[in-house]
Amino acid sequence: MDPYIISKEKNGVLLFTINRPDRRNAINYEVMSGLEKAIDMAAGNDIKVFAITGAGDQAFCSGGDLSAFHSLKTETQAYGMLSRMAGILYKLLVLPKPTIAILNGSAVGGGCEIASACDFRIGREGMKAGFVQGNLAITTGWGGGSILLEKLPQNIAMKMLLDAKIHTAEELRDFGFIHQIYKDDPIDACLSFMSGSLDKETTVLEAYKTMLNKKWKLLSMRERMEEEAARCAVLWEDDAHHKKVDEFMNKKNKNN
Ligand SMILES: CC[C@H](C(=O)O)C(=O)SCCNC(=O)CCNC(=O)[C@H](O)C(C)(C)COP(=O)(O)OP(=O)(O)OC[C@H]1O[C@@H](n2cnc3c(N)ncnc32)[C@H](O)[C@@H]1OP(=O)(O)O
Numbered sequence: 001m002d003p004y005i006i007s008k009e010k011n012g013v014l015l016f017t018i019n020r021p022d023r024r025n026a027i028n029y030e031v032m033s034g035l036e037k038a039i040d041m042a043a044g045n046d047i048k049v050f051a052i053t054g055a056g057d058q059a060f061c062s063g064g065d066l067s068a069f070h071s072l073k074t075e076t077q078a079y080g081m082l083s084r085m086a087g088i089l090y091k092l093l094v095l096p097k098p099t100i101a102i103l104n105g106s107a108v109g110g111g112c113e114i115a116s117a118c119d120f121r122i123g124r125e126g127m128k129a130g131f132v133q134g135n136l137a138i139t140t141g142w143g144g145g146s147i148l149l150e151k152l153p154q155n156i157a158m159k160m161l162l163d164a165k166i167h168t169a170e171e172l173r174d175f176g177f178i179h180q181i182y183k184d185d186p187i188d189a190c191l192s193f194m195s196g197s198l199d200k201e202t203t204v205l206e207a208y209k210t211m212l213n214k215k216w217k218l219l220s221m222r223e224r225m226e227e228e229a230a231r232c233a234v235l236w237e238d239d240a241h242h243k244k245v246d247e248f249m250n251k252k253n254k255n256n
Pocket residue numbers: 022023024026058059061062063064065066067068069106108109110111132133136139140141142252255256
C-alpha cells in the first residue's frame with residue numbers, strides 16, 4: 001500500500017492523502033517526501049487549492065510514527081527529523097495557493113501541526129484533535145506550535161498546547177481551530193467550503209496568499225519554526241520522553 005496518494009480532484013483541487021490507516025496515518029519519512037512533492041505540484045498553474053486528508057474514517061493523522069522514530073535517541077538524531085518536517089510545514093504555510101486540512105478523523109500531535117500549517121481546517125462530525133506532545137514530555141517540533149500561537153488567540157493556543165488534551169469537534173470550532181464541521185463526503189465538504197476560492201482566478205488566489213506570506217516573513221516564522229524544532233530536539237533526548245514512548249510501544253506490543 002502506497003504511504004500517500006496525490007490526486008487531482010474537481011475544480012482545480014490537488015489532494016494529498018496520508019495513506020497509512022493501519023497506523024492511524026502516522027507520518028514517516030516516506031510520507032514526508034510525498035507531502036513535499038505534493039506541495040511542489042500544488043504550485044502549478046492548474047491548481048487552485050491544496051487539500052490534505054487521511055485515509056479511512058478513523059484518523060486524519062496521529063503525528064510522528066512512534067515506531068519509525070523510536071530509534072531517534074539523541075538531540076542531533078531527533079533534530080534531523082524534526083527540522084526536515086518543520087521545513088516542509090513552512091513550505092506548506094507559505095504555499096501561494098489556499099490550503100485546507102480535511103480532518104476526516106482524529107488529529108493528534110504532529111497531525112495537529114500539519115493541520116495548523118493549512119489556511120483552513122474542516123472536521124468530520126465526531127472527530128477529535130489535540131496537541132498531545134506535552135504528554136510525551138516534548139513540545140510541538142514541526143513548527144506547529146509557533147503557527148498556532150499566531151493563528152489563534154494567544155490564550156487559547158497556549159491552553160491547547162499546555163493542556164495537551166484531545167478536544168471534540170465542537171470545542172475545536174469554539175476555539176477557532178476548525179472552521180466547519182461536516183457530515184458527509186470529505187471531498188464534497190472541501191469543494192463546498194472552498195467554493196468561494198475555486199471560482200476565482202488563480203492569480204487572485206496567489207496574490208492574497210502572497211499578501212499573507214508577507215506577514216509570516218515579518219514575523220520571522222521560518223526562524224521560529226526552526227528554533228521550535230531545535231528546542232523539541234533537546235527535550236526529545238531526555239529520559240522522560242523515551243520512557244513515554246516506551247510505554248506506548250509496550251502497550252502496542254501487548255495488543256499484538
Ligand atoms: C513533533 C511531532 C511529534 C513527533 O513524534 O514527531 C508527534 O507527533 S508526538 C505525538 C505522536 N503521536 C501520538 O502520541 C499518538 C499515538 N496514537 C494515539 O494516541 C492513538 O492511536 C489515536 C488517538 C491516534 C487513535 O486511537 P485508536 O484507538 O483509534 O487507535 P489505536 O491506538 O488502537 O492505534 C491503531 C494502530 O495504529 C498504531 N498507531 C497509532 N498512532 C501511531 C503513531 N503515532 N505511530 C505509530 N503507530 C501508531 C497503534 O500502535 C495501533 O497499532 P496496532 O499494531 O494495531 O496495535
